[in-house]
Amino acid sequence: MNNPVRLLLLLLTAAALTTARAQAPATKPGYSVMVEVSYDEKGVPVDGKVFQSDDPTGDHTLEQIALNMAQQDKQPPHLDANGQPVKFKAHRPFNFPVEGDQGEAANADRPVLHAGHQVLPVFPANAAVQTVMGGAIVQLVIREDGTVRSVTTLRASQPEFAQAAETALKQWVFNPRGGPGRPPESTWNIAIGFSKDGRPVDLKWRLAPRPSIGSFVVGRVMVPAAPATPAAAPAAATPAEKK
Secondary structure, eight states: OBOOOEEEOOOOOGGGGGGOBOOOGGGSSEEEEEEEEEEOTTSOEEEEEEEEEOOOOTTOHHHHHHHHHHTTOOOOOEEOTTSOEEOEEEEEEEEEEOTTOOOGGGGTTOOOBOSSOOOOOOOOOOGGGTTOOEEEEEEEEEETTSBEEEEEEEEESSHHHHHHHHHHHTTOBBOOOOSTTOOSEEEEEEEEEEEETTOOOOGGGTOOOSSEEEEEEEEEOBOOOOOOOOOOOOOOOOOOOOO
């Protein structure tokens, strides 16, 4: 029997390391993480910390991926004035390309969800998707009063995930954004992942192209069925009394 669908934070996946590319942030649209790496005298990384980041994931997934990659980033030794190898630090940029991303500037004046109850997507009950994971990248057109005029799926791994996302998001309400110089409507994207048993969803379903209002993961936790109770053994017949 399945537990009720609930909102889950997605754990870091080692498989996602292959989707990241160590490139300068300005070379491609997408999200960027700059890591400051400390190296020993041999150029082997010994420590790292995030120096700059626009990671949009709530659990810092991109930053963790960048830190893990930086630990594998061996560099040629640095020499001092006497030709002796010395410890050193360097900034290593990591870029995570996203199709259609317009860059950090596009996220200026991002809308804020209105406080209170908001309808969340639910994991589809359709048997066809009960054992799969994936997600949807959805676009919202938000009126100046904060209501959603339209919801469009840009891409999705399964039609059922697109439908679940659209059904919920069209009911969202944001804080009003009217005022001088503001457009009557604005367009924003959101990434929604669908996870089973808390397993990581592919990174492409966690990153929405900017302008973006963020991302989250909906999960289904499968609970093993309780073992069947053995049937009670029939009572032994009592021998008939001899007369």
